[in-house]
Amino acid sequence: xxxxxxxxxxxxxxxxxxxxxxxxxxxxxxxxxxxxxxxxxxxxxxxxxxxxxxxxxxxxxxxxxxxxxxxxxxxxxxxxxxxxxxxxxxxxxxxxxxxxxxxxxxxxxxxxxxxxxxxxxxxxxxxxxxxxxxxxxxxxxxxxxxxxxxxxxxxxxxxxxxxxxxxxxxxxxxxxxxxxxxxxxxxxxxxxxxxxxxxxxxxxxxxxxxxxxxxxxxxxxxxxxxxxxxxxxxxxxxxxxxxxxxxxxxxxxxxxxxxxxxxxxxxxxxxxxxxxxxxxxxxxxxxxxxxxxxxxxxxxxxxxxxxxxxxxxxxxxxxxxxxxxxxxxxxxxxxxxxxxxxxxxxxxxxxxxxxxxxxxxxxxxxx
Numbered sequence: 563x564x565x566x567x568x569x570x571x572x573x574x575x576x577x578x579x580x581x582x583x584x585x586x587x588x589x590x591x592x593x594x595x596x597x598x599x600x601x602x603x604x605x606x607x608x609x610x611x612x613x614x615x616x617x618x619x620x621x622x623x624x625x626x627x628x629x630x631x632x633x634x635x636x637x638x639x640x641x642x643x644x645x646x647x648x649x650x651x652x653x654x655x656x657x658x659x660x661x662x663x664x665x666x667x668x669x670x671x672x673x674x675x676x677x678x679x680x681x682x683x684x685x686x687x688x689x690x691x692x693x694x695x696x697x698x699x700x701x702x703x704x705x706x707x708x709x710x711x712x713x714x715x716x717x718x719x720x721x722x723x724x725x726x727x728x729x730x731x732x733x734x735x736x737x738x739x740x741x742x743x744x745x746x747x748x749x750x751x752x753x754x755x756x757x758x759x760x761x762x763x764x765x766x767x768x769x770x771x772x773x774x775x776x777x778x779x780x781x782x783x784x785x786x787x788x789x790x791x792x793x794x795x796x797x798x799x800x801x802x803x804x805x806x807x808x809x810x811x812x813x814x815x816x817x818x819x820x821x822x823x824x825x826x827x828x829x830x831x832x833x834x835x836x837x838x839x840x841x842x843x844x845x846x847x848x849x850x851x852x853x854x855x856x857x858x859x860x861x862x863x864x865x866x867x868x869x870x871x872x873x874x875x876x877x878x879x880x881x882x883x884x885x886x887x888x889x890x891x892x893x894x895x896x897x898x899x900x901x902x903x904x905x906x907x908x909x910x911x912x913x914x915x916x917x918x919x920x921x922x923x924x925x926x927x928x929x
Contacts, residue, residue, distance in 0.1 A: 563600060563601060563602050563639060563640070563641075564600065564601055564636075564637045564638055564639055564640070565598055565599070565600055565601075565635050565636055565637065565638055565639075565640055566599050566600055566601040566636070566929065567598075567599040567636070567927065567928065567929040568596060568597070568598050568599070568628075568632045568635060568636070568927070568928040568929075569596070569597040569599070569924035569926075569927050569928075570594060570595070570596055570597075570625065570628055570632070570924055570925055570926040570927070570928075571594065571595040571596075571597070571921050571922060571923075571924055571925065572592075572593075572594055572595075572621060572625070572922070572925050573592075573593050573594070573595055573858070573888075573890060573920060573921060573922070574590050574591075574592050574593075574888070575590060575591045575592075575593060575856070575858055575886045575887075575888040575890065575920075576589065576590050576886065576887045576888045577589055577590065577591070577885055577886055577887060578885060578886070578887045580698075581696075581698045581885060582698045582699040582700070582723070583698060583699060583723045583725070583751070583753045584699070584723070584724070584725030584726055584752060584753040584754065584755030585615045585616070585753050585754070585755075586615060588856065591611055591855075591856030591857075591858075591882070591886060592612070592620070592621040593609055593610060593611045593612070593621070593856065593857070593858065593861075594609070594610040594612075594621055594624045594625060594628075594660070594663060595607065595608070595609050595610075595663070595860065595890070595921065596608045596609075596610070596628070596663045596664060596667050597667070597924070598635075598640065598664070598667040598668065598670075598671065600640055600671060602675075604671050604674045604675055605671070605674075606640065606666075606667035606668060606669070606670035606671035606674070606910070607666070607667055607670055607860060607911065607913055608662070608663035608664060608665065608666035608667035608668075608670065608860075608861075608864070609662075609663055609666065609857055609858060609860040609861035609864075610624045610659040610660050610662060610663035610828070611659055611828050611854075611855040611856045611857045611861055611882075612624050612659045612660075612828070612855075613659070613828065613855050613856070616803055616828075616829065616855070617656070617657075617658050617659055617806075617828060617829060618656060619656070619657060619658070619659050619660070623657060623660075624657065624659060624660040624663075625925075625926070627654045627657040627660040627661075628660060628926065628928075629926075630653045630654050631649075631650050631653050631654060631660070631661075631664065632926075632928040633928050634649060634653060635649070635664070635928075636928060636929060640668050640671045640672070641668075641671075641672060641675075643665065643668050643669070643672075643834055644834070646664065646665075646668060647661070647665065647831070647832070647834055647835070650664065650831075658806065658828060658829055658830060658831040658832075659828040659855070661831040661832055662827045662828050662830070662831055662832040662833075662861075663832075664832070665827075665831065665832025665833055665834055665835075666827065666832055666833060666861070666864045666911070669832075669833050669864070669867075669910075669911075670864075670910040670911045670913075671910070672910075673909050673910035673911065674909045674910040676909075677909050678909060679867070679905060679906075679907060679908060679909060679910070679912060680864075680867040680871075680910055680911055680912075681866075681867040681868070681870040681871040681905055682871075683871075684833070684837070684867065684868065684871035684872065685871035685872050685873070686870075686871060687870065687871055687872055687873045688870050689870060689904075689905055690870070690899075690902045690903065690904050690905065691852075691866055691869045691870050691878045691880065691902060691903045691905075692718065692719060692878060692901055692902050692903075693719070693878045693879065693880040693881055693898075693901060693902065693903050694717070694719035694720055694721040694747070694749060694877075694878070694879050694881065694901075695712045695717045695719070695720060695721070695881050695884065695901075696720075696721045696722075696723060696751075696879065696881055696885070697709050697712065697720055697721065697722050697723065697738070698723050699723045699724065699725075699726055699734075700734075702730070702733045702734045702736075702737040702738075703737060705722065705734050705737060705738055706737040706738050706740070706741035706742075707741070709722070709738040709741055709742050709746075710741045710742055713742050713746055716899075716900050716901055717746075717901045718745075718746060718747060718900070718901040719746065719747035719748075719749065719774075719901060720738065720742065720746060720747065720748050720749070721749045721750070721751055721777075721879055721881075722734060722735060722738055722748060722749070722750045722751070723750075723751055723753065724750050724751065724752050724755065724764075725751070725752030725753050725754065725755020725756060725779075726755055728756060728760045728763060728764050731750075731752075731764055732764055732767045732768060735748070735750060735768050735771060735773070736768070736771065739771045739772070744772065747774050748771070748772070748773055748774065749773065749774045749775055749776075749777065749877075749879075750768075750773060750775075750776050750777065751776075751777035751778060751802070752776065752777065752778060752779045752780075753777075753778055753802075753803070754778055754779075754780060754781045754782055754803055755779075756779050756780060757780065757787070758779075758780050758784070758787035758788075758790050758791050761776070761779035761780060761791045761795075762790075762791060762794050762795065764779075765779075765791075765795050765796065765797055766796070768797075769796050769797065773797050774797075774798070774877075775797060775798040775799065775800045775821070775822055775877075776791075776795065776797050776798070776799055776800065777799075777800040777802050777824060778800065778801060778802040778803050778804065778824075779791050779799065782803035782804045783804075785804065785813065785814065785817050785819050786817070788801065788804060788814075788817075788819040788820065789817045789818055789819040792818065792819055792820055792821060793818070798821035798822055799819075799820050799821050799822070800820060800821065800822035800823065800824055800851065801814050801819060801820035801822070801823050801824065802823075802824035802826075802853065803829075804819070804820070805820075805823050805824070805825070805829070805839065806829045806830060807830065807831075807835065807839070808835060808838040808839050808842055810839075811823060811839045811842045811843055812842060815842070815843070815846045815848065820848065821848065822848060822849055822850065822851060822877070823839065823843050823848055823849075823850050823851070824850070824851045824852075824853045824879070825839050825840060825850050825851065825852050825853070825868075825875070826852070826853045826854060826855060826865070827854075827861065827864060827865050827868070828854075828855045828857070828861075833864065833867075833868055836852075836868055837868070837872070840872050840874050840875060841874075843874060844873075844874035849874060849875075849876040849877070850872075850874055850875045850876065850877070851875065851876070851877035851878060851879060852865050852866075852868055852869040852875050852877075852878050852879070852880065853865075853878075853879040853880070854879060854880055854881070854882040855882065856882050856886070857882050857883060858882075858883050858886060858888075858889070858890035858891060859883040859889070859890065859891040859895040859896065859913075860890060860891055860895065860911070860913060860916075861882075861883075862880050862881075862882060862883045862895070862896060862903070863891075863894075863895040863896045863911045863912060863913060864911055865880055866878070866880055866896040866903045866905060867896075867905065867911065869903075870905055878903065880896075880903050884898065888920055889917060889920065890916055890917060890920050890921065891913055891915075891916055891917070892914070892915045892916055892917045893914040893915045894906065894908060894911075894912050894913040894914030894915065895911065895912055895913045895914075896912070
């Protein structure tokens with residue numbers, strides 16, 4: 563049994579409104595979808611959502627990586643995932659979102675062949691996952707208004723983007739807490755926007771606002787600074803951009819630089835390596851969150867299956883598809899109810915059909 567054909571699709575997904583974080587503003591998510599067709603007629607789907615700011619990728623670099631990877635996968639066994647990962651790593655450096663798309667499609671195939679939802683094959687710990695909804699950087703009053711709107715829709719956890727100006731960031735957080743009340747969970751994400759001492763100054767000022775955790779307060783490569791913030795902070799610190807790989811997780815743990823780790827399929831290169839990061843963190847008694855980039859419901863479904871499968875994934879930030887006006891998936895995939903991502907009891911990822919006008923025709927076919 564082997565891979566017979568790989569089809570590649572280029573998709574452009576529009577956000578409802580410009581989405582601003584400390585690293586910049588996005589209006590569209592330019593992704594790449596892969597369809598892996600086997601000679602036993604089972605098809606697997608995967609999605610790459612590249613981020614130049616975080617993974618040094620673009621839609622064009624993903625397509626260039628596929629030019630090297632996809633021809634070599636024709637005829638290989640889709641169940642030999644570890645061999646495929648080894649091959650992809652030999653063929654191209656980095657390009658983690660491209661590799662994540664292939665890895666996800668293979669897992670989709672495995673789930674469909676076994677006739678089980680994917681999360682059940684990876685651990686099956688839970689069937690639903692509480693997610694936050696992200697509020698992009700805006701003036702304090704506008705963020706408070708957006709937060710209150712999200713809570714009225716049923717969201718029980720908010721992730722506030724900050725990191726552009728410490729003084730204004732404090733006001734943003736205070737305004738949101740005042741608007742939503744004490745029952746809603748609030749997490750904040752600086753996306754590397756502060757210097758270590760600035761981070762501590764902000765954290766000390768918001769200590770009484772019942773903040774769950776502070777995500778990536780300093781530059782990704784400033785492990786010493788991150789460790790300093792973690793040591794001095796009364797609020798748990800989460801590493802995100804500092805952890806792309808299992809090796810990065812070990813480095814963060816050895817430096818005692820984080821209380822929590824954010825795992826993303828687009829950073830790690832897919833489900834397989836993400837599971838390794840989670841296992842390493844669990845051994846160190848560090849809980850994980852599964853987050854996202856700009857994935858549609860296709861990529862979010864893969865991440866939700868992972869979050870549902872493993873006990874050590876205690877938090878989820880799986881909301882990017884909810885922020886996209888352009889909907890790629892027509893039927894199937896994970897749903898949303900009362901702030902929880904719900905997994906349908908369908909085989910594989912559970913994706914049924916796509917919106918053909920969004921998916922379009924394959925721009926490349928390898929066979």
